[in-house]
Amino acid sequence: xxxxxxxxxxxxxxxxxxxxxxxxxxxxxxxxxxxxxxxxxxxxxxxxxxxxxxxxxxxxxxxxxxxxxxxxxxxxxxxxxxxxxxxxxxxxxxxxxxxxxxxxxxxxxxxxxxxxxxxxxxxxxxxxxxxxxxxxxxxxxxxxxxxxxxxxxxxxxxxxxxxxxxxxxxxxxxxxxxxxxxxxxxxxxxxxxxxxxxxxxxxxxxxxxxxxxxxxxxxxxxxxxxxxxxxxxxxxxxxxxxxxxxxxxxxxxxxxxxxxxxxxxxxxxxxxxxxxxxxxxxxxxxxxxxxxxxxxxxxxxxxxxxxxxxxxxxx
Amino acid sequence: xxxxxxxxxxxxxxxxxxxxxxxxxxxxxxxxxxxxxxxxxxxxxxxxxxxxxxxxxxxxxxxxxxxxxxxxxxxxxxxxxxxxxxxxxxxxxxxxxxxxxxxxxxxxxxxxxxxxxxxxxxxxxxxxxxxxxxxxxxxxxxxxxxxxxxxxxxxxxxxxxxxxxxxxxxxxxxxxxxxxxxxxxxxxxxxxxxxxxxxxxxxxxxxxxxxxxxxxxxxxxxxxxxxxxxxxxxxxxxxxxxxxxxxxxxxxxxxxxxxxxxxxxxxxxxxxxxxxxxxxxxxxxxxxxxxxxxxxxxxxxxxxxxxxxxxxxxxxxxxxx
Numbered sequence: 001x002x003x004x005x006x007x008x009x010x011x012x013x014x015x016x017x018x019x020x021x022x023x024x025x026x027x028x029x030x031x032x033x034x035x036x037x038x039x040x041x042x043x044x045x046x047x048x049x050x051x052x053x054x055x056x057x058x059x060x061x062x063x064x065x066x067x068x069x070x071x072x073x074x075x076x077x078x079x080x081x082x083x084x085x086x087x088x089x090x091x092x093x094x095x096x097x098x099x100x101x102x103x104x105x106x107x108x109x110x111x112x113x114x115x116x117x118x119x120x121x122x123x124x125x126x127x128x129x130x131x132x133x134x135x136x137x138x139x140x141x142x143x144x145x146x147x148x149x150x151x152x153x154x155x156x157x158x159x160x161x162x163x164x165x166x167x168x169x170x171x172x173x174x175x176x177x178x179x180x181x182x183x184x185x186x187x188x189x190x191x192x193x194x195x196x197x198x199x200x201x202x203x204x205x206x207x208x209x210x211x212x213x214x215x216x217x218x219x220x221x222x223x224x225x226x227x228x229x230x231x232x233x234x235x236x237x238x239x240x241x242x243x244x245x246x247x248x249x250x251x252x253x254x255x256x257x258x259x260x261x262x263x264x265x266x267x268x269x270x271x272x273x274x275x276x277x278x279x280x281x282x283x284x285x286x287x288x289x290x291x292x293x294x295x296x297x298x299x300x301x302x303x304x305x306x307x308x309x310x311x312x313x314x315x
Numbered sequence: 316x317x318x319x320x321x322x323x324x325x326x327x328x329x330x331x332x333x334x335x336x337x338x339x340x341x342x343x344x345x346x347x348x349x350x351x352x353x354x355x356x357x358x359x360x361x362x363x364x365x366x367x368x369x370x371x372x373x374x375x376x377x378x379x380x381x382x383x384x385x386x387x388x389x390x391x392x393x394x395x396x397x398x399x400x401x402x403x404x405x406x407x408x409x410x411x412x413x414x415x416x417x418x419x420x421x422x423x424x425x426x427x428x429x430x431x432x433x434x435x436x437x438x439x440x441x442x443x444x445x446x447x448x449x450x451x452x453x454x455x456x457x458x459x460x461x462x463x464x465x466x467x468x469x470x471x472x473x474x475x476x477x478x479x480x481x482x483x484x485x486x487x488x489x490x491x492x493x494x495x496x497x498x499x500x501x502x503x504x505x506x507x508x509x510x511x512x513x514x515x516x517x518x519x520x521x522x523x524x525x526x527x528x529x530x531x532x533x534x535x536x537x538x539x540x541x542x543x544x545x546x547x548x549x550x551x552x553x554x555x556x557x558x559x560x561x562x563x564x565x566x567x568x569x570x571x572x573x574x575x576x577x578x579x580x581x582x583x584x585x586x587x588x589x590x591x592x593x594x595x596x597x598x599x600x601x602x603x604x605x606x607x608x609x610x611x612x613x614x615x616x617x618x619x620x621x622x623x624x625x626x627x628x629x630x631x632x633x634x635x636x
Contacts, residue, residue: 042501252527267501
């Protein structure tokens, strides 16, 4: 069983200005069951669009996404529902993804009911089970979201996602909105759940330290494309693409102190507008290695060693 | 040793009605040319401490005690005229969100000139002075930028404009409240490099507020760690990062995944959630979450003791083995 993302493109038409935003520009990646794929990139790189496409909230403009051989699209509502019971999404902000007027028990029970996984009279027990699973006191079931801390709320969101008994969990910046001292707890919970339930994760973040901590394989995205892919050790210890190198160098790290090179500028300029994509390699305008051909020929991902893929002609 | 540029002692901040303590007897100093970081989670009182220096506490919140001596003047006793003269010229501030800190319907050139105008008379050189400062912070096509509105710029460029605005009158102290939190990491690094450069060039003091220990690790000289309205530990960056004494600092550092940890060992988490400052009372604020807690910790509040290089407010610091 695997998730197969093949040449996925996603464009949004801005009706007011008549322009097209190129969010995803040909993404191909395969996630094996039991694996954790980390996707890292800066705002506008398409990582959240990809997450939404994987759970069927967005329909690709081109290409396909298949889970266990079944294509994910929103053409057949029944199929999408069965897909949702296998693939679930946890959002970044646990404040806005829970209904403020519903007790958390109801938020979780609703998801169980929709998927019809448990007999009606057993739903209460199932909610208890899920709350315990994510490390919450079942007595919190009658609380409203505002009565819980950020970490507790994110646990509720995780419990709700797990209520559908998914195989694949897409985690879109799940700890970014939490206080620093509670992030570790949620990360540890995710790692325990992965082990105990045999889950497959797609973990999306701009925080390379978190990605590095949880992922088996890492994909680095830039302007709607994967520029480098490999095992976590390969990407972090032996990055090859100039963008990956810059991203790693820019990552603040508390374990490196008094090092003036940490404040050296590694990357000039800003990410180009996804409305007017640069020709050739989309990174060439900021790249120190760029040669004239980079502005005309778009590099494709090539294998440089044992599954370590990079899209750059100059390395 | 020279006199401190800023000396905060016993500073308390609380709500005016139904008094609730928000910041509890905070003391620290900033030397001329020194960069000090304040690290804390949301609600720790780091932003209120900074705002009180500028006399910009939100309505309903006021200084409840202590003093803030800046360059020989006690700012807690200064009138609004004195404070207005100080703000933007001697002490300036860069906020987290440049979009809300800039006026969206005024051209940038005009907004920057206003900063000069509020402190001195505009003259023929004023425009050139603004343009030179914009160039210094790395704004391209400065003449065009002067005629642009904030929305025409990216987040990183807007933050550069905010920094230019703060540097315009050559302040002695720059206060920065999480100015890079909303930015992407590569842009964040550009801004950190810029600020670091300008600080050295101008020999300016800096107070940098953040929740991200990684950001300040290479940016500041000394660090203050705040928790639930109290300073729990302070010291040089080297001391705090390599030899943390307070269990909270220690726990915070070991809860962060690091680039240099090859084993990816389980993160150590701090149980529970931060305490509300007004519920702390006369105890150690961290006691409910601390693994070293004893009866002593809830009987009275530990005082911050030590030197400028290293001080800690704890009855059982980590060094006590």
